[in-house]
Structure formats: C-alpha cells, structure tokens
Amino acid sequence: MALATPLRRLLPVAAAPATAPDPAAPSSLTPPRRALSLRHGRLRSSLAAFPSPSPEPRSRSLTAPSASASAGGRPTVLVTEKLGTAGLDLLRAFANVDCSYELTAEELRAKVSLVDALVVRSGTQVTREVFEAARGRLRVVGRAGVGIDNVDLQAATEAGCLVVNAPTANTVAAAEHAVALLASMARNVAQADASLKAGKWQRSKYIGVTLVGKTLGVLGFGKVGSEVARRAKGLGMDIIAHDPYAPVDRARAIGVDLVSFDEAISTADFISLHMPLTPSTEKLFNDETFAKMKKGVRIINVARGGVVDEEALLRALDNGTVAQAALDVFTEEPPPRDSKLVQHENVTVTPHLGASTTEAQEGVAIEIAEAVIGALRGDLAATAVNAPMVPAEVLSELSPYVVLAEKLGRLVVQLVAGGSGVKVVKVVYSSTRDPDDLDTRILRAMVTKGIVEPISSAFVNIVNADYVAKQRGLRIIEERILLDGSPETPLDSIQVHLTNVESKFGGALSDAGDIRVEGKVKDGSPHLTLVGSFSVDVSLEGNLILCRQVDQPGVIGKVGSILGNMNVNVSFMSVGRTARGKQAIMAIGVDEEPEKEALKLIGDTSSVEEFVFLKL
Ligand SMILES: NC(=O)c1ccc[n+]([C@@H]2O[C@H](COP(=O)([O-])OP(=O)(O)OC[C@H]3O[C@@H](n4cnc5c(N)ncnc54)[C@H](O)[C@@H]3O)[C@@H](O)[C@H]2O)c1
C-alpha cells in the first residue's frame, strides 16, 4: 500500500455512505459471532481506492465516498443565499452548483438529500430536520460568514457533517458598520435625513452628542470588537471592554482595559455588542442589566438580535435609561413590520447589513468556497466549527499512523466473540514525544471508526467519532507510554486493548485477559506487531489469517499448501512463538478471501489449535 497520501486529504468529510446512521443501533457493540459472518458488503474500508469528487486526480481519503462521489461524478453544492461571484466561480469549477434562493423550510429539506454540501448565510435555518432530511448525504455545511447560530451544530456533528465558516473576511465590514451606526446615532443622521426628506427643517430637534472623551464599552472583544475599539480610539473615545475569554495582552496592546461585565455596562456612555449568540449570551441584555447602565446610555448591536431582550430594550428606551439604540440585527429577521422597536424614534435600524460591503462579500464567498471545496476533497478544514482543527504539519506527520489506527480498530473488533459486546477500548500510544507534543484526537477517532464501522451501519469520521462512541456506550481510554530517545517520529507503536470481552481467538488475549493488538509504522506502512502476547510482523493489507498452533516443524508448510491448492495467494507470513516447542501464532496475509472449504482444512490441520480469518 502506498502511503504517499497527503494527510490533508485524510480528514473527515470526503465521503459518506448513502445510508443514514442507524437510529436503532444497540447501545454497545456486539460483533458478529463468527468471523466469516461479517457482512462483507458493508465493510467500507477507508483505504479502498475510489473515484474522487475532485476534477483533479486525488489520492485516497480516509472516508468512504458519498453517493455522487462513488458514482464517479462531481459533487453537488446547494447555495441558498446570494454569494459573491468569485466564490461561486470557484465552486462551479469543482462541483455542480445549484443556486436556489429563498427556499421554504420544506423545499430545503427536499433538496438536501441530493447534495453533498450546502452553503448558507444567516438567512437559512439549518435545523436538525434538515440534517435528518439529508439522510447521510450532506457532508459539509459552509456558513458564508461568522455567526453559526443558524446551524444546529449538535445535529451536524451527530450526522458526521462538517460545518465550516468564513470567520475573517467580514470583520472589517462589521466593525465599520458598527462605527457608522455609532456616529450616525450620536448625530441623529437617519432621523434628520427622514425629516428633511419629509419637507421639514428641524435643526434644534436633532442636536446630537459628541463622541470625543466619551467612554465606549465593547462587549465581546473578538475580531469585530477589537476592530471597533481600534477605530473608536481614533475618534477620541476612551475604550473599556468586557470579554471573559479575551487575552489581556491583546487588549492592552491597543490601549483597552478589560473590565468586568458590571463595570463595563455601568460606566460606558456607549455600549457596542460583539459577542456570539449562545445559550449563555441569549438575552444577556435584559431588564436587570439595563437597570445597571448609566442613564442615557446609547447601544449599538451589530452582533445578534438574540443577545438583547428586545421588549426590555423597548422599556429601557421608553423610560429613558437607554437614550438611543442602533440595531443591525434582530431576534426575528426580518422583524415584524409593526415592531415597536424598529419604529421607535430613538432607534436607528439597518437590515443586517454589517457584512454587506462588496469587498466583504467577495472575500467571504472565496473564503467559504475554498473551505467547502477543501472539505469535500477531505482536506484539513482550517475553519471547522465542529471538528478538531489539527494543524496541517501535524496531520502530515501522523498520516501513516492514522491508517494504522483504523486498521487496528478494524482488526481488534473482529477478534471479539459475540456476547456482552465491546464497552471499553484502551488505546496505548508509545512515543518518545512529550504528551503535549502529540495530538492523538485523530488517532482516537480512527480507532473508533475501525471498531464501529465494520459492525454497524454508522458512518464515523473525525467530526462524529466521539459522539458515535458515546452513543454506543463505548468508552475510549487513552494512555501514553513515554519512551527514551529522540522524538523524531511521533509514535513508536499503538496498542488497542478491548477489556472485559471474550475473544473468538484465545491467542489474542494478553496476560491481563484483554484482547490486545499492537501495530507500528514500518517504511511508511502499517504493520501488525503484536497479537495477545505473541510478537508478529505482518503488513496490514488485504486479509489476514491468524492461526495458533503448537510450535513444531511442518505446520507452516501444511497451511501454505492448503492455501496454494485453493489458489489463494499468500502475500506474507510471520510466526511468533512464546518459546521453542510451545505455542506459536502464525499470521498469514492473503490477497483473496479463502473458500470456506480452505478455512475448514486449515482448522482441521493437526497442531492448529484455533484460527481466525480477518478482513482488514
Ligand atoms: N451584523 C453583521 O452582519 C455581522 C457581521 C460579522 C459578525 N457579526 C457578529 O458579530 C459577533 C462577533 O463576531 P466576531 O467575528 O468578532 O467573532 P469572534 O468570535 O472573533 O468574537 C466574539 C467574542 O465574543 C466573546 N464572548 C463570548 N461570550 C461572551 C460574553 N458572554 N461576554 C462577552 N464576550 C463574550 C468571545 O470570547 C470572543 O472574543 C458574532 O455574533 C457575529 O455573528 C455580525
């Protein structure tokens, strides 16, 4: 097996089975009772070569192809909101693109089962029902923007669907819009404009307030918040910020003090909101918090409508606590036509225009198109929202170990006898690297994939591996063994132990009674190096027969000739024994699956005490 596969391509979403995960799956993993009863048709080896959805020749991916990809076709991308042309052009060069705007929820559900990726902005609700309707085909949701509050991330993760966003391209546009609202609110620009156009000349009515020397409280000191702060400093404002997760140094570097929430809201003359909408920020601005604000405060919201209790804001405007508000975003978009908040004379509104500049939209479109295409190809997604982001160089280094991890999982689960099912998996990494220098998340995910996929209808990738394991009552314990030596290669070996299970092949049991297999990477290829307590050395390719026998001359020859007589090509063979004349394990790699008759003859061979046939 060639392992030239660039690891960037090994990530999660290149493919999916056409079937959805089995909702009626058992809570633990009970493998088939007989080795030969494995449902071969359902063994989706991630290593099987398959046509790539990409127009370019691609390498193998660790995941199985989607319906369209497996048919050798281009993937299909559904775009449900207007996207910049540069991004659309990129998508069209790679995929069939269906631009269908203003779909009803029902229409969206009808379309998603026909597409591999979905690209949305904030106006499309990608709900659990959408993922269910996709029936396993949808592999990527691309959010052309920052906020992913319109995507049900949990449902996406459960479906193994990667969500990517475009987090940087609209930052400046949003910050500029916040500053535009801040300045126009302070000088009543919108109200005065409407008044003059209505034929009035009301100079004394529209006396504003100055910005210089006023305190701006920036709530949420992330990308947009810090850009707003930088710009407002240029307007002569004093800036304070509150963000529980922002680094103090970054704030200090641009002359901003990070303060507590209460201090920010009680001392600011202007408050600009820049946090995401999450369960903990929903309605964070409510009657109680408005009551703590300085009387006559002015509020700008370019973040999300849902962080403000809009009825409480209306009350605060009416009682003068809040002098003015400038709102780009609303709990319900578009807001009702008769919304008292929108109609309020001290409120300036824009229809969610924060990201709407020509430049930002082109940038966002390119950013999301590249992310979606990369994800469909199985590349590392740098802007993944629901999957671990493993740096490209780490992935590249881990490439052969990723293959090894899945092979070991696939192999070990086939050694389990029916019965109680697999509940605890221990993965032991031996490495000279400090644990902090070894990111094992992708390896853990691939062991899980190897264990779960052969015995269920679940599709497992790096997005949903932990979820699937949990759902099935599978506990994955990771342990490290720190070896002496120079940390040039990331790992020496990976062991996978299944505890508290019976094995159909007693030779696979360790002294502690676990089913144990170990593998190493040799010359870039995965090798099986330990079965139970027996050292072997076989390349993990094709199919494998493990035989346990009494160590004596002639057994290897007998088994070899049974296979030869049946036209089964032996690709490699390795024997490991405890001591001369005692127990030995013979590991035989075979290209073809032997007929049952051949397997029976092996079983009947004198000195062969047990054997098992395994598909890798
Ligand atoms: N109106 C628009 O068109 C528009 C455009 C871009 C971004 N946005 C919105 O602006 C917001 C910020 O975007 P961003 O790109 O700066 O995101 P970001 O992730 O860079 O910054 C968000 C910041 O909010 C902080 N935060 C989280 N919970 C908080 C809390 N309880 N109190 C204070 N801070 C908290 C985070 O630590 C983070 O630093 C998002 O809601 C995004 O959806 C709107």
Ligand SMILES: O=C(O)[C@H](O)COP(=O)(O)O
């Ligand atoms: O979160 C964002 O990126 C902004 O709210 C922009 O949303 P939009 O893509 O719908 O303009």
